[in-house]
Amino acid sequence: MKVTEDINQIRQIRWTDPMASWGFVPTMGYLHEGHLSLVRRAKAENERTAVSIYVNPTQFAPHEDLSSYPRDLARDLALLEVEGVNLVFTPSDAVMYPPGFQTMVTVAELSRPLEGSSRPTHFQGVATIVAKLFHIIQPTRAYFGQKDAQQAVVLRQMVRDLNFNVEMVICPIVREADGLALSSRNKYLTPEQRQAATVLSRALNRAKNAYANGERDGRILRRIMRETITAEPLARLDYVSAADPATLQELKEVKEGVLLSTAVFFGKTRLIDNILIV
Ligand code: PAF
Numbered sequence: 001m002k003v004t005e006d007i008n009q010i011r012q013i014r015w016t017d018p019m020a021s022w023g024f025v026p027t028m029g030y031l032h033e034g035h036l037s038l039v040r041r042a043k044a045e046n047e048r049t050a051v052s053i054y055v056n057p058t059q060f061a062p063h064e065d066l067s068s069y070p071r072d073l074a075r076d077l078a079l080l081e082v083e084g085v086n087l088v089f090t091p092s093d094a095v096m097y098p099p100g101f102q103t104m105v106t107v108a109e110l111s112r113p114l115e116g117s118s119r120p121t122h123f124q125g126v127a128t129i130v131a132k133l134f135h136i137i138q139p140t141r142a143y144f145g146q147k148d149a150q151q152a153v154v155l156r157q158m159v160r161d162l163n164f165n166v167e168m169v170i171c172p173i174v175r176e177a178d179g180l181a182l183s184s185r186n187k188y189l190t191p192e193q194r195q196a197a198t199v200l201s202r203a204l205n206r207a208k209n210a211y212a213n214g215e216r217d218g219r220i221l222r223r224i225m226r227e228t229i230t231a232e233p234l235a236r237l238d239y240v241s242a243a244d245p246a247t248l249q250e251l252k253e254v255k256e257g258v259l260l261s262t263a264v265f266f267g268k269t270r271l272i273d274n275i276l277i278v
Contacts, residue, residue, distance in 0.1 A: 001077075001080060001081050001084075001085055001086065001087070001088060002086065002087050002088070003077060003088045003090060004087075004088075004089065004090070005089070005090050005091045005092055005095055006095075007091075007095065007136050010050075010087065010089055010136055010137065011136070013086075013087055014050075014087070014137060014138060017047075017048075020046075020047040020048050021045075021046040021047050021048070021140040021141070022046055022047070022048045022049070022050055022137065022138070022139045022140050022141075023041075023042025023043065023045055023046030023048070023049045023050070023139060023140065023141050023142075023143060024042065024049075024050045024051070024052070024133070024134075024137050024139030024141070024142045024143070024166075025038045025039050025042050025049070025050075025051045025052075025142075025143045026051075026052045026054075026129075026130060026133050026142070026144075027051060027052060027053055027054075027076075028053070028054065028055045028056065028069065028184070029053040029054075029055065029070075029071055029072070029073065029076050029184075030069075030070040030071060030072055030076065030184040030187070031075075031076045031079050031080070032174075032182045032183075032184065033174050033182055034145055034147060034173070034174040034181075034182040034183070035145075036079065036083060037145075037171060037172075037174050038143040038144070038145060038171050039051060039080065039083045039085060039143075040083065041143055041169065041171055042141065042143045042169075043083065043084060043085075045141060045169070046140060046141060048086045048087070049083075049084075049085045049086055049087070050085070050086065050087040050088070050089065050137050050139065051080055051085050051087075051088050051089070052088070052089040052090070052091070052133055052137070053073065053076055053088060053089070053090050054089070054090065054091050054096065054129070054133075055069050055071065056096070056125055056126070056129040057093060057097070057125075058097070058104070058121075058124070058125030058128055058129065059121075059122050059123075059124075059125030059126045059129065060122075060125070061119060061120075061121060061122070064119075065185075065188075065268075069184070070184050070185075070187050073090065089133075089136070089137065096129065096132065103128075104124050104125075104127075104128045105124065105127040105128045105131045105158060105162075106124050106127065107123060107127050107154045107155075107157050107158050107161070109247075110123075110150070110153055110154045110157050110247075110248055111123035111124065111127075111154055113150075113241075113243070113248045113249065113250075114150050114239065114241055114243065114248060114261060114263075115150050115151075115263065115272070116150070117239070118238055118239070118263065118270075123150070123151070123154045126151055126154065126155070127154060127155065127158050130142075130155055130158070131158065131162065131164075134164050134166055138165075139166055140166070140167065141166065141167040141168075141169050142166050142167070142168055142169065143169045143171055144168065144169070144170055144171070145170070145171055145172075145173065145174075146170050146171065146172055146173050146274070146276065147173045147174075147181050147182075147183065147272070147273070147274070148272070149259055149261055149274045149276065150248060150261075152168070152170045153245075153246070153248060155168065156168050173273075173274075175201065178198050179198050179201030179202065179205070180194075180197050180198055180200070180201060181200070181201065181271075181272075181273045183271060183272075185269055185270070185271060186271070188267075188268070188269040189266055189269055190267070192234060193234055193266035193267060193269065196232050196233075196234040196235055196266060197235075197264075197266055197271055199228060199229055199232040199235050199264065200229070200262055200264055200271060200272075200273040201273055202228055203224070203225040203226075203228035203229050203240070203262060204225065204260050204261075204262065204273060204274065204275045205275070206224050206225070206228055207221045207222075207224045207225050207242065207260050207275075208260060208275050208277065210224055211254065211258065211260075211277055216253055216254045216255075217252070217253060217254075218242040218250060218251035218252050218253060218254060218258070219252065221242040221254070221258070221260065222240045222241065222242050222250075225240040225242075225260065225262055226240045229262065229264055234266055234267075235264050235265070235266060236264065236265040236266075237262075237264055237265075238262075238263035238264060238265060238270065239261075239262065239263050240261075240262045241259070241260070241261045241262070242254065242258050242259075242260055243258065243259050243261070244257075244258070244259070245257050245258065245259040245276055245278065254277075256278075257276070257277055257278040258276075258277050259274060259275075259276050259277075260274060260275045260276075260277065261273070261274035261275075262274070
């Protein structure tokens with residue numbers, strides 16, 4: 001497994017065998033089973049696999065958790081070695097954002113609702129870094145988790161709009177036995193908050209069950225999620241949503257599928273989760 005922060009070395013390795021297919025998993029490190037499920041899928045579907053580990057400053061707002069974001073590079077590399085990854089890109093800020101850097105990628109409409117209303121600059125940072133990583137790695141396929149549902153929609157749009165020659169593969173959410181979606185931020189939760197955090201998947205599943213029983217009113221689906229979450233004393237609701245999976249606009253009436261999603265604070269830790277019904 002080659003580990004490097006050098007863009008020229010990445011390109012050299014990437015193009016030693018130009019006909020080989022490359023699967024790419026971009027990450028911010030502190031890897032868990034969710035990331036490893038993406039790596040395994042990338043390995044299964046490609047001849048070579050590349051992973052990037054980079055905590056991207058431009059997708060964090062000044063008041064967010066950039067400096068405290070969990071990091072453990074040695075452990076991450078050991079896990080990737082076991083998975084048989086070929087190439088790991090571990091750039092520094094100086095490599096990704098050298099002095100004078102000034103070009104950002106904006107996916108205008110899709111970045112505004114949901115996460116965008118609480119984190120207005122987040123997706124510009126995500127789209128910019130992923131565009132750069134795609135240019136550097138030039139993968140055949142790129143693997144992202146459905147956990148970040150809006151990120152997947154925004155990045156698909158970017159790939160379409162900017163003609164990236166990359167197949168986007170969105171993989172299912174990996175959950176703990178009690179339903180909590182895996183996230184590097186789960187590490188911040190106290191034992192009490194960790195227990196309370198199952199409220200996200202409980203709320204989503206209640207709305208999903210209502211849908212299965214014929215409920216098609218978006219306001220009622222949102223109310224079911226809101227009532228479940230606000231009944232949990234340790235939870236502070238950011239948003240609940242029952243939106244069109246393609247446009248991310250809130251639905252009055254569900255006709256052809258719905259993205260149920262929520263963001264909830266436990267103390268300073270903000271968790272997101274979703275269920276996609278198509
Ligand atoms: O999903 C993430 O971990 C990040 O947003 C990504 C795609 C690695 C970009 O920094």
